[in-house]
Amino acid sequence: MKNMSPTTSARISAQQSDRSFALHARRWLQNLGPLGVLIVLLLVFEAARHNFLSAGNLAAIAEASAVPVILTTGLSFVILLGAIDLSMEGVMAASSMTLSLLCANDVNGNHWGIWGIAAAIGVGLAFGLVNGLLNTILRMPSLIVTLGTWFIGLGIASILFPSQVPTVQDHWVLSIASTHIAGLSLIVFVAIMLLVLFHLLLHYTHLGRMIFAVGGAEATLVMTGLPVPLFKLAAFIISGLMAGIAGVLLSARLGDGNANIGDGLLFPAVSACVLGGTLLSGGRGGVLPSAIGAVVLEVLNNGLIQIGAGPYVRNIISGAVILIVVAVSGLHLRRKLRVVK
Amino acid sequence: MSHVQPATDPLVPAKPGFAERRAALRRGVPLAVLILLVGVSAIIAPGTLSPAALNGFISDAAPLMILVIGSTIPILTGSIDLSVAGIASITGVMLVVLAPIFGPWTCLVVVLLALLFGALQGWLHAWLQIPSFITTLGTLSMLSGLSLLLSNATAQPLPDSDPFINLLGDTSFDIPNTGFATLVLVAVLALVMRYTRIGRDLFALGAGERAALMSGVRNVRLRSFAFAISAGCAALAGLALVSVTQFSSPTLAGNLLLLSIVGVVLGGTAISGGVGGLWAGVIGGLITAWLRVATVLIGVKPTGQYIVFGVMALIAVFLTTDRTKIGIIK
Amino acid sequence: MTDQLHRLSRKFWQRSLSLAAILGLALPLSQIAVAPAKAAQKGSLIIGIDETASEYWAEYTQGAQDIANSLGAKLIVVTSNYQGSQLLAQLGAIFATGCDQCALATDPSSNAFVKAVVHRSAMAQVPIVTIWNRPENIHPWDTDPKYWVAHTSFDGVMSGYYQAQALCKALGGHGQIAAIEGVPSTPPAYQRIAGLKKALAECPGVTLLDTEVGDWQETKAQNITRTWIARYGSKLNGIFASNDAMARGAVAALREKNLNGKIPVTGSDGSKVALDMVKSGDMLVTVWNDPVLQGAVSIAIAHAAAVGDIDPAKLTHAQRDFYLKQEVVDKSNVDHFLDLKAHAPNYTYAELKADFWKDSAGELPVGANK
Incomplete structure (x- = not known):
């Protein structure tokens, strides 16, 4: 733009701001889609069962959504790259076992207190690091790397498992779940805090912008000489970190270490990201949309329990809702030559 | 190791066929890994290669192999089918439910239904442009709910007069028929891939989708075909499973989904599409089936089995993935 | 030339990192005691x-x-x-x-x-x-x-029967309970629910509000119980959990509302955690298997x-x-079973x-x- 006359440049920039306004508006609308689904669901369930929107039930939904929101926050970073992290269930198992064996418990004499929490979160971080290294340096596809580390996480948990369920007796850990502010446990506030923190990280830092860029056009970015592997590594570490934190929070809530603590959380988390509008091909979405997706799933689950739908029907309905929402919200993106994998 | 060209006359092409030989070598890696794995376990635990043991292995491995072969086809196009284990499970349930209506033809009907379901799934994915990962995740959830509902969540004995199941459960020349079924399946698919346009188009779609689309590859039709095949194979795998158990159950195939993905990748098929093939699926399926028992054969303590399986799978993937053909690793 | 050197050295680093990573992966392998299974010994x-x-x-x-x-x-x-x-x-x-x-x-x-x-x-x-x-x-x-x-x-039928009987007695024959079932396709899951229904038929004052599937898992039972508390509030007087892990999940959910010990919870298996909870009063009974x-x-x-x-x-x-x-374990005989657990x-x-x-x-x- 250096050699342009002032008028041309002004015209172009006006056009650009026009376009960017339209772009912004459109993006907002897209973000509102999942929110709309959420509101519709809430209203439908309220109509079907009065007092669905009672404070008590909303709090129950918030409690149930807290951990899925944390998981989708981490997962979003990896998905924004166009990669995937399947290891969270294994990471949570390993982190839960680490926590319950290092903090005061009824199996061994350890009493690491807050360092036990740090160690358990550190386990998550280490898993993220290993995932990232295997993906970037050994150039192995993330899907298979994280599938492998999923098994390894479960394995670490089963090696650590003593002959009986370790019960956590640490005051620090238990107070995470037992401290209530305004009827909500600290876990909900931790989730909100992490969500805000990583939303800011994603949208207002260099790293965040680079993660979007990697997801959008990795090949181009590599050619610019930017340290792309570092950005990818960071995303995997964030994802592992979140899974580690989730493991700690879940064990705090249960009050014990459990190797099956993360069972059945992975696929809903991936679905939540997609529901919220984070594209699996990368480059588009964010932690807030993903979090909305997670809340939608929890509302659906809670509501279906409330109206007394059996567990089998619940599977069918939630599968169908996921498909319909994703199909409808993706309609405007349909193009003849669009690549969808 | 190094890429430094030997100092020869620039007019004479250096080391003719070097790239080709290297590629051939690469293709051989999965097979080498398989042979190594089998060899090591045979040394540690002699008797693993006895005819009786191998027959047991074949009947245990056949469902997994069929699943891997089926899953390979959508993955070649760059998509993924997560619903395969769900389809395999519901196959058994449908057998029991539909037997009173279709009698001896039940198996055929079930496989046809699966093909149809797969085609629908592929069509949804391609026409509505929903990522395959989420399409099949959604259908997986629906399938598992449906099979629990249809079976009332119980294991039910199969009707014992079903001719096809009896045939599959039987042996010929002392070798389980499921092994032969796998071979026939591979042969048929190989012929289709080799002698029709479909094979070429599948690879084209996986290697460079946009270019393939522009050169007239019919995306929607091809994807429907790919998913139909993988669902059909999953139904066959389900039949092979129930021919062993003689019972249907809504959770029969359990974690075979994860093992089938591991199998596809271990054979050298790239998860991003365009690289690999049926042969890779066969080898990958065999490696995975062997890995599953290797932890027991070499006597790993039960608590360590998950870790050993995970680590061995990662090492095997590291060895068998051909990175030279994939530009960007996601 | 320097470009080539640069590339070479990068390649070298990549290779050695790969090697290091593989070694890092392989080392834990050796840590896991591998006891080569020759042909299984006679009488294994x-x-x-x-x-x-x-x-x-x-x-x-x-x-x-x-x-x-x-x-x-x-x-x-x-x-x-x-x-x-x-x-x-x-x-x-x-x-x-x-x-x-x-x-x-x-x-x-x-x-x-x-x-x-x-x-x-x-x-x-x-x-x-x-x-x-x-x-x-x-x-x-x-x-x-x-x-x-x-x-x-x-x-399983007896186990469910014992649990529901204890609930009936604890509620004085009047109240409403909810049940959490195990993985539906396993015999103990449907047997225990059948036992529950058998006992309720003999205790007409206690009714079953709701049954949900918790798949034997603590976390699932916790989520289900939390939803129930929100939905039924004080109408919910007791929880029947088909195993101890789910009972523990239910107690954890009750604890979030300080209701533990106030709403009786039953389980089955006789795990250490459940025995401890019976002793502390968080759980009403468990069945010792x-x-x-x-x-x-x-x-x-x-x-x-x-x-x-x-x-x-x-x-x-x-x-x-x-x-x-x-055997049924309640507060009166829990010490005996805790002792049995320890020795x-x-x-x-x-x-x-x-x-x-x-x-x-x-x-x-x-x-x-x-």
Whole structure:
């Protein structure tokens, strides 16, 4: 733009701001889609069962959504790259076992207190690091790397498992779940805090912008000489970190270490990201949309329990809702030559 | 190791066929890994290669192999089918439910239904442009709910007069028929891939989708075909499973989904599409089936089995993935 | 030139990092004690369990280990991770190495795999005792009867019945309860719910508000209970959990609202955590199923058939298809069971051989596994 006359440049920039306004508006609308689904669901369930929107039930939904929101926050970073992290269930198992064996418990004499929490979160971080290294340096596809580390996480948990369920007796850990502010446990506030923190990280830092860029056009970015592997590594570490934190929070809530603590959380988390509008091909979405997706799933689950739908029907309905929402919200993106994998 | 060209006359092409030989070598890696794995376990635990043991292995491995072969086809196009284990499970349930209506033809009907379901799934994915990962995740959830509902969540004995199941459960020349079924399946698919346009188009779609689309590859039709095949194979795998158990159950195939993905990748098929093939699926399926028992054969303590399986799978993937053909690793 | 050098050095770094990573991956391998299984020794005992990271299965293994120690035999443990196909494949691998006078006691992981697992064992001429899972229409005496020695389980109907009776009594015969069911396709899950309904029929003042599936899992039960508290509020007077893990999940959810101890919760299994909660008053009752005893008895009977100490053909139906005894644990007798937990008796083969069925609670009634 250096050699342009002032008028041309002004015209172009006006056009650009026009376009960017339209772009912004459109993006907002897209973000509102999942929110709309959420509101519709809430209203439908309220109509079907009065007092669905009672404070008590909303709090129950918030409690149930807290951990899925944390998981989708981490997962979003990896998905924004166009990669995937399947290891969270294994990471949570390993982190839960680490926590319950290092903090005061009824199996061994350890009493690491807050360092036990740090160690358990550190386990998550280490898993993220290993995932990232295997993906970037050994150039192995993330899907298979994280599938492998999923098994390894479960394995670490089963090696650590003593002959009986370790019960956590640490005051620090238990107070995470037992401290209530305004009827909500600290876990909900931790989730909100992490969500805000990583939303800011994603949208207002260099790293965040680079993660979007990697997801959008990795090949181009590599050619610019930017340290792309570092950005990818960071995303995997964030994802592992979140899974580690989730493991700690879940064990705090249960009050014990459990190797099956993360069972059945992975696929809903991936679905939540997609529901919220984070594209699996990368480059588009964010932690807030993903979090909305997670809340939608929890509302659906809670509501279906409330109206007394059996567990089998619940599977069918939630599968169908996921498909319909994703199909409808993706309609405007349909193009003849669009690549969808 | 190094890429430094030997100092020869620039007019004479250096080391003719070097790239080709290297590629051939690469293709051989999965097979080498398989042979190594089998060899090591045979040394540690002699008797693993006895005819009786191998027959047991074949009947245990056949469902997994069929699943891997089926899953390979959508993955070649760059998509993924997560619903395969769900389809395999519901196959058994449908057998029991539909037997009173279709009698001896039940198996055929079930496989046809699966093909149809797969085609629908592929069509949804391609026409509505929903990522395959989420399409099949959604259908997986629906399938598992449906099979629990249809079976009332119980294991039910199969009707014992079903001719096809009896045939599959039987042996010929002392070798389980499921092994032969796998071979026939591979042969048929190989012929289709080799002698029709479909094979070429599948690879084209996986290697460079946009270019393939522009050169007239019919995306929607091809994807429907790919998913139909993988669902059909999953139904066959389900039949092979129930021919062993003689019972249907809504959770029969359990974690075979994860093992089938591991199998596809271990054979050298790239998860991003365009690289690999049926042969890779066969080898990958065999490696995975062997890995599953290797932890027991070499006597790993039960608590360590998950870790050993995970680590061995990662090492095997590291060895068998051909990175030279994939530009960007996601 | 420098460009080339640069590339070379980068390549070098990449390779050495790869190598380091592989070594890093391979090292833990050597840490995990690998005891190369030559052909399984004569008289080896094999057990098949569902998972390793579980107190129940650890104790089951302990019971089998006791018997192995008393015989001086080797114990081989196979883990199915709830996957029947994996169990089959792994058993196949063990039988492949040849097995003389081996014995197998296993949970076939689900009803669907019982016939296949029994058949595989019979092909290898290994006597087998199954636990927990058996489809209604096949029995040890009519399916591979020479090798399927026996099936043993705990009476789920009785367990559910005991729990619901205790709830009825604690609520003074009036109130509303909700039930959390296990994995629906497993016999103990539907048996325990059937027992619950049987007891409620005798206690008309207590009604069942709701039943949800918790898949035996703590976290699921916790979420379900939280939803119930929100939905039913003070209408909910008691919670029936089909096992101790789910009971613990329910108690954890109640604790979030400071309702633990105020709303009675029942469970089944007799795990350490549940006993502690019964003692502290968080749980009303649990039903003691002794996994150590179950492990010892099941593998001992299989071994007896393998060495000829018993002849399956001469056993009665009640000896080939039986429940082991179970007991209700409440606050009054919990100390006894806590003591038993801390000092499990050390079973020996000779001792059990005197009467394998000493702790039997009778034959499985017809229709128990429907």
